[in-house]
Amino acid sequence: MLGFVLYLAACGLLTGSEAMYQTFTSPGEVNISSCPITYFGQRYEKVFVSLKANTFAFCFTDAFSPGSSNNCILMSGGPADRGELEVFSRVIPFGSGVHKLLPDLESVGECVNVIALKDNKEAEIQQVELGNFGSQAILGIKTFTGYPNSAVDAVSQVNGQTVSSETFQTAETINGVITDISGCRLSGVVYKTNTTDVPNTCSTVVCGPSGVARVVSKCGPMQRCQGGRCVQSSTCTVAASAVIDFSGRVHTVPDRCGYTLLSPGSIPGLKVHGLFKERRRADVSFLDRVVLKLDKGSVEVVLEQGRVKLNGKVLELNATAQEFSGVELSKDQMGATAKVSSSSHAVTVFFDGDKALIQITGPKGTVQGLCGDNSGDFSGEKASEYSSSGCEVQHTDPADTNVDCGAATKWCNLLKQAPFSACNVHIDPEPFITACNKTLCEYPAVDGLKCKSLETYAMLCGRTGNVTLEDWRKKTGCSAQPSCQDKVCSDHEFCGELHIGGRPRCLCRAIFASKYRSENSYGEPTVCEHKSATVKLASCLLAEHGIDSSVLHLNDQTCRGEKDEETHMVKFHFDNRNTCGTVVQANDSRVIYKNTIMTQNVSTHGSIYRHDHMHVDFSCYYNQPDVKSMAVKLKHSAVDQHITSGAWSYNLTMKGYIDPQLSTPIESSTGIDLDERIWVELKTEGLDENLVHVVTQSCWATEQPSPDGTLRYNLIVNGCPNPADDTVRVENNGKTTHNQFSFNSFQFSGSTGDVYLHCKVQLCVKEGNNCEPTCHRSGRWRRSIMSGSNDENPALISMAWTS
Missing domain, CATH: 2.60.40.3210 (Zona pellucida, ZP-N domain)
Structure with missing residues (x-):
């Protein structure tokens, strides 16, 4: 090892000048904001210095306290109790001797904090140097003759835990030594700048010079880690309209049809279909149900929101798996699970009303469908028997002003941060981030949709990566939502x-x-x-x-x-x-x-x-019936008239009889003599007798089929018998939905032809006895309020006889 600042000065590399000078006593707080240090991925602008006889402590978050969760560099000490700080800037260009000594340094040195430690006689005991290399940092140590130990121990701690420990002999430190104090932090674990194998995870953590760690899996896209080695196992995830296949590709279902998600060659005759429908918007589809179809035995298992059907019958299930027609089925508060097995493979499908996790285990084999070896051709995977007519029609809804795509992207990227990053080694978060962005950029963040996007990844981590993400709900503010598992909705809900x-x-x-x-x-x-x-x-x-x-x-x-x-x-x-x-x-x-x-x-x-x-x-x-006429010769059979109007219909008939019991109708062969008694019944069918009655308002005879014939003879006037003809009798008029009258037959003077009979009929709303005409000797019909009945729109029905 060569000296640090002294070495640089001797080589002419110390080109900057002091940017700052500061003195301190122990314990002291040193301001290094002009030359901040990135210590294991975290940037600091202060150093808390504690000088004791046996230990010198340089901490970045607070004053040193044994056993605390601090970030510190601890070194064996001497008699120093005070010191001074000098900052040198722009001193170490790229390619200098420092980079040769520490080849992992990939940035230009920007500045150096030189901390001189002295005793009470101002004699220099030790010099500590913290060099800024962008997102990396170095530690320099030099000792002087007043340093009492034969070696210098340097320990780097993060959150109170030892990350590295090095020992330098004073024969080295008297000339100056340097070491790398760069690193990364990932899910609470600290890594040195390098590639580190993570035991039992089939992965490595790469800590780059930027201070950011990433996890690299050793397993292929169709494998998972088990006991520290990669084994064949894949999970396909379907959430909203996104299908994340076994290879991590993302496909978006474009409509509301049914599609084949899985058709494994390893289990012949099995197909797994997904049925998609809209929710609040017509232009965004969601997975609505999952169907497992087995050719053997013609078995159809439907996993729906809140229930499971077997060949159309709803099953009563619990958390204990039960076998039905070769399918293991169970259901709990989380959702429903179906499992189909062969001698070497198993397909497990979980569905909770929002997402499906489809897992296949066993030796590698061909897999068709949107989850498997497909090219993303949706037309080739459409399941016609589960696709309703018009399901492929595209809709365009107005943009929702509540959708914030920028905020959605930030939210979805949480899958790359702690605590989710602990699972990144097992399951690549990128496809799930893509699916999350796709949904939340098109659909409002309602119904707990934001948290369900994270929940899908967390659930997959637990099921396939065997990783429990502690407190992810608390850290993201996603409280457990009330379950829909006991809520069964209809097809249009x-x-x-x-x-x-x-x-x-x-x-x-x-x-x-x-x-x-x-x-x-x-x-x-x-x-x-x-x-x-x-x-x-x-x-x-x-x-x-x-x-x-x-x-x-x-x-x-x-x-x-x-x-x-x-x-x-x-x-x-x-x-x-x-x-x-x-x-x-x-x-x-x-x-x-x-x-x-x-x-x-x-x-x-x-x-x-x-x-x-x-x-x-x-x-x-x-x-109220329209005025209609129909002339029928009395000597012929009676005729029914069917009147249909409005939303309700009823029949109105007029029939003639030769007996008061109305049992012998007048047929075409019946001869009618003059002055013979005739009974006529006006009858309705289809009216509510409790609320509506029928009133025969008037009846008259003419010598012509038209009710407006030249000759006219009145039989009933204003609901009452014609007072000029004492043969006329009227019964039950206005009392029910039928009534009758009788009279003696006659012929018009000077005429030998047919006689035609016509009647006007009125519907009356029953209020007490208000529909019944009150007939006086004058023949007038006195009424109270008739609830809308009037004389302007009666029904006219006619018939005829030949004397």
């Missing part, structure tokens, strides 16, 4: 958070919800049929507005929605048997049945409530 930090619930997928959001609707239109009204609302649409479907009811609070366990659509219903408080109204054109879906008036939580109020009206109606 996904499990997410309505608000950040909220409990998980089933939310609407973007494409499903778009048609309803554009119409500001909660669900499907009202279905009116068979005297009933039905409305189906999507519970996920209600959830978006903070509405719990379980608190909704109709006008009658006992009438609540029925939730379909599979689709999660909530059905509200009323009919003529259970009106659920339906309000019936009428106007000039319609009879309307209206009900309301609403929230409870009384909170179930006392003086507060946590859901929005809701008030949604829905209705069905009968149109």
Whole structure:
């Protein structure tokens, strides 16, 4: 070893001048900000000097204290109790003798801190020099005649732990010696500038001159480390739309179709498919479920969010693996696992609703699918039987202003920092950083998505690298999220958070919800049929507005929605048997049945409530029938008239009989004599008798098919018998959905042709007995309020007879 500063001066290399001069006593704090030192990857601008008879300590974080987690250089000492600092700048050009002595130095020396240590008589005992070589540093030691020991011990400590220890004889130090104090720090471990083998990890740590350490694995892309040696084993990771294959390549699924992830030649007949769907955005897909298909026995295992199906049947599983049709299945709070084995290989699939880890073990063999030996050709890997029609259609959603790609990149790069860096030797973080950036630069950081990106890597470290990343959640602020494992959503839903930090619930997928959001609707239109009204609302649409479907009811609070366990659509219903408080109204054109879906008036939580109020009206109606005529000769068979209008339909018929029991209808062969008694029934089918009645408003006869014939004879006027004809009788008019009248047959004077009968019929909303005409001797029909019934739009039905 040659001298340091003295050697440089003698060789004419000490070209700078003192930039700073400072004196101190023990213990003393020395300012080296004009020539800072990078000590094992960390930069320092102060040195705390402690001078004792047996030990000189030069510390960088605090004053020396035995046993503390300090960063110090400790040397055997002498009688020095004071000192002075001189700084020399720009003194060591590249290629000088120092670089020849310390070939690992790869930077130009910028400056040197020269610390002279003296006793109380100002006699120099020892000289310590700290040289700045950029991200590296050197230590120089020189002793003088007052130094009492035969050797100098120099110990470098980081966080209180010894990194290196060297001993120099005074025969060397009297001329000056130098040594390298450069190094790196990685996951709490300190490395010297060099390449260091890490025991039992199949890897080395390379500490470069920049002070940054990197881990280099000795295993190939299809291998993992086991017991310090590389063995064949691979894991394919699928998260959001990213597929990280066995070789570490990243593929992005472009749509919402099903794809073959794995088809191993080592287990014939096995295929693993991934089905992708959208969530909040239509243009970003996420892995929705995983399917294992085995040709042998036609077995299909579906791993879904919160449940596992075998050939369409939901299984009850726990953490203990059970075998079903050659597949080992288990499920816990983390997710579901399926395993298929052969004599030499095993495929294990884990799925938790967000990510899938697909591991294959055994001798190397051919592997097809997006996880294996493919070229990234998605068209060739599409699983048509698991791809819905139109799944390949590309959508473009408006940019989300909440997406911060710069912040996302910074976040994803945490995978290269402690504590994740402890796993970098086992699993290359770059593909996971790429996948993380891809997702978070296109999709808002909701539903715990940021932390799930880190969780995927952490879980893979534990499963395939056997590395536990301690406190990674605490260090990143990623608290454990409420689990979706017990939340089963429908096909048009996904499990997410309505608000950040909220409990998980089933939310609407973007494409499903778009048609309803554009119409500001909660669900499907009202279905009116068979005297009933039905409305189906999507519970996920209600959830978006903070509405719990379980608190909704109709006008009658006992009438609540029925939730379909599979689709999660909530059905509200009323009919003529259970009106659920339906309000019936009428106007000039319609009879309307209206009900309301609403929230409870009384909170179930006392003086507060946590859901929005809701008030949604829905209705069905009968149109008041149009005026229509149909002439039928009475001597022929009776004719039905079918009137369909509005959302509900009903039949209106008029039939003639020759007996009061209405058992013998008038047929085409029936002869009708003059003054013979005829009974006529007006009857409807399809009306709700509890709420609507039928009123025969008027009936008359003409000699022509038209109701406006020249000759006219009235039988019923204003709902009452014609007072001028005492043969006319009217029964049940306005009392129900049918009525009848009778009269004696006749013929028009001067005519021998057919006689045509016409009637006008009116629907009436029943309110008490308001639909029944009150007939006085004058024949007038007196009514109270008829709820919209009027004389302008009655139904006209006609028939004819030949005397």
